[in-house]
Amino acid sequence: MLDNKGFDLWADGYDKAVGISEEANAYPFAGYKDVLGGIFQEILSIEKAKVLDIGFGTGTLTTKLYENGCEIYGQDFSNRMIELAKAKMPNANLYQGDFIKGLVPELSTCKFDYVIGTYSLHHLSDEQKKVFFSNLLNQLSEGGKLIIGDVAFNTRDELEKCKLEAGGDWDDDEIYFVVDELRKTFPTLSFEQKSYCSGIISIQKP
Template structure:
């Protein structure tokens, strides 16, 4: 798992690296742009205007929403990633820090129509997911949604198939999602979960309060 310094060094070439990997249709970024596009369309059709992006990176997704007039808030632990994001979204409210440890005051004291994690929530350990996602749900508006675009699989079997194929480059420090397991975890927290596969190693998971379905 990369450190803050690692992401700072990666920032200038991040988008190029992702694009190259995506064109090769390889783990971990196969289907990357389709994931972002799927989330973009969901937000466009979902109503609301306030978007919180955690681990927003270079703001590939949220800069599009910013241009559309959405109110953008974000957080990343890489100062260089945030610098690139601020250039694209000068009026957005952005904070540096580790979102797995909680939100800073400027982000904590409001609610959001959408909370996003694109290729970032796999940094949350499995044994901390319950507390993390219930905490995020407390920051949703009545009909708000948490949308996760990430390396993810419908079943443990599909996860293992991909794991074996890309064993030589697999990042064992990442906590990737399987929809079956995640849905079970969230159902006990009264959060409804839906999964849409996008590529062989990526998909979109959506969470909302069961009362908001």
């Protein structure tokens, strides 16, 4: 798994690497544009939505939301990623911090219409996901929603099939989403599949 220095080194070539994988319809970024596009359309259903992006990277999605009037907050642990995103979104509220340890204090007292994570939250173990997602739901305003776009599968069998097909390209350091298993903790969870290895997970604030 990359640490913050690893992501600093990868930052400048990240968008290109994603594009190559997405265009080839290959794991892990097959369906990437559809995932981000689906989240974008959902968030724009609320005018000037207040959005927290966890692990926003270079700001690919949040920049589009920012340009369409959303109030953007974010946390990422790569200083270089933050630098690149800040250049696109000078008035966004972006903070450095490892989300595995939780939200930085500046964000933990805020409420949001949406909390999103795209291709970032697979760094958490299954147990860490459950705890962190429960905490993030508490950061939502009434009627708010947690939305996750990532490598995700309906069942463990689907994940294992993709792993077998990916062969040496499979990243054993990542803990991808299995919807059936996550729904045991979050029964209101919904899942919109976007490719054979990706989709959008949504959890409404109780």
